[in-house]
Amino acid sequence: MTEFGIAVPQDVGELESMTLREYLETAESLGFDGLWVSESSGVSAVDPLATLSFAAAVTTRARLGTAVLITNRRTPMQLAGDLASIDRLSAGRLIAGVGIGNGTAEYPSYGLDPAHRAARFEDGIALVKRLWTEDRVTFANRWWTLDDVRVPVRPVRVPHPPIWFGARARPALDRAARLGNGWIGAGSASPESFEESLHTLLPLLDAHGRTADDFTIAKRVYLHVGDETPDVAERVREFFGSHYGNADLAATIPVVGSAARIGEHVEWLESLGVTHIIVHPMVEPAEQMERVARDVVRN
Incomplete structure (x- = not known):
């Protein structure tokens, strides 16, 4: 049965208009089955892990996920402790969505060398898993040296919280199939691009001995339930201009229209094997959340 998560507002402007x-x-x-935050390079977005910590305190049931956390920005020791803390605070509700990011322009501001970023990403995830599952860890490579250390807090989930990968290119999809518990299709992927990536992923899952029982396929969907009035169209363009620097994505990415139109898109995703849909309203998120719950999720 399909699960539905919803994006949590993090933009400072959005948060000024709601509690x-x-x-x-x-x-x-x-x-809603999940509450999802993302990591942005924008200066106006609240930190995703701080937002999830707040969510852990005011909710009791919904899972708390990152879609996705750009893990190269953090050391594995820091990341393992921060994520384990959220898993503890939420009684084991964390889903760690991770990704490598779209580029390296921001690396200097984090004191990072852009070289070998894929290797750094994969080594970092492997080290986080060790810190979560081993009593003491000794490790050394070109980036980190750990000598008989342990994180101050371990996750509730055993062996560790599920790790879902954001990925598009074949090497990244192969990494998800090898190392992950799930894959999150990007919200900015067109239907055609998403289906192409999925057709690349499925043989890789078979090659690595993975099945639908131990691997989740998820997709973020930008949507708006209601008529595409000129005002809505303009605000959707503003959304993509603000979040992606490309307002023209509004013509090909979001699903806008009646509840029946949204439902058809959900059914199409389900037919491809998607079992967790992250709905992301672009206009009036609080109002749209209630419309999606009433007119889409419950139908």
Whole structure:
């Protein structure tokens, strides 16, 4: 049965028009299965892990996920401890969505060398898993040296919280199939691009001995339930201009229209094997959350 998560507002401008506590509590009461944050390079976005810590305090049931966390920005020791803390605070509700990011322009501001970023990413995930599952860890490579250390807190989930990978290119999809517990299709992927990536992923899952029982396929969907009025169209363009620097994505990425139109898109995703859909309203998120819950999720 398909699960539905919902994006949590993090933009400072959005948060000025609503109470985050009320949004999170309402989302959970409406039956959403997951509350999802993302990591942005923008200066106006609240930190994703701080947001999830807040969500852990004001909710009790919904899973808390990152879609996705750009893990190269953090050391494995820091990342393992921060994520384990959220898993503890939420009684084991964390889903760690991770990714490598779209580029390296921001690396200097984090004191990072852009070289070998894929290797750094994969080594970092492997080290986080060791820190979560081993009593003491000794490790050394070109980036980190750990001498008989342990993280101060371990996750509730055993062996560790599920790790879902954001990926598009074949090497990244292969990494997801080898190392992950799931894959999150990007919200910015067109239907055609998503289906192409999925057709690349499925043989890789078979090659690595993975099955639908131990690997989740998820997709973020930008949507708006209602008529595409000129005002809605303009605000959707503003959304993509702000979040992706490309307002023209509004013509090919989001699903806008009646509840029946949204439902058809959900059915198409389900036919491809998607079992967790992250809905992401672009306009009036609190109002849209209630419409999606009433007119799409419950149907």
